[in-house]
Amino acid sequence: MRSRSLSIAAALALLNLAGCGTVNEKLSAGMGDYVPQWAGGLPADAPPRPGTSQYDAYMKERERKRLMPATDREKEEQAQKGATGTTSAGAGR
Numbered sequence: 001m002r003s004r005s006l007s008i009a010a011a012l013a014l015l016n017l018a019g020c021g022t023v024n025e026k027l028s029a030g031m032g033d034y035v036p037q038w039a040g041g042l043p044a045d046a047p048p049r050p051g052t053s054q055y056d057a058y059m060k061e062r063e064r065k066r067l068m069p070a071t072d073r074e075k076e077e078q079a080q081k082g083a084t085g086t087t088s089a090g091a092g093r
Contacts, residue, residue, distance in 0.1 A: 033049070035041030048054035065073055 033042060037043055048058050065076075068076070
């Protein structure tokens with residue numbers, strides 16, 4: 001009788017894990033938006049999700065930069081880094 005209850009418990013555990021896999025697949029697509037960055041959520045520089053209002057503007061800007069000559073693109077990136085005030089001293093923290 002003991003082996004029967006053990007096999008039933010094992011079957012229930014497997015079914016429970018299989019159900020979690022499908023639930024996690026559906027929830028994980030949007031849960032990263034709500035989890036803080038320090039807990040493993042989306043980083044601050046992550047691109048916007050497709051279907052949002054910011055996504056179209058992001059794609060237009062990306063296409064504009066892609067069509068720009070490389071020298072102009074590098075100058076623009078350096079100017080943006082200088083404007084944000086990023087330094088290498090804070091990178092070691």
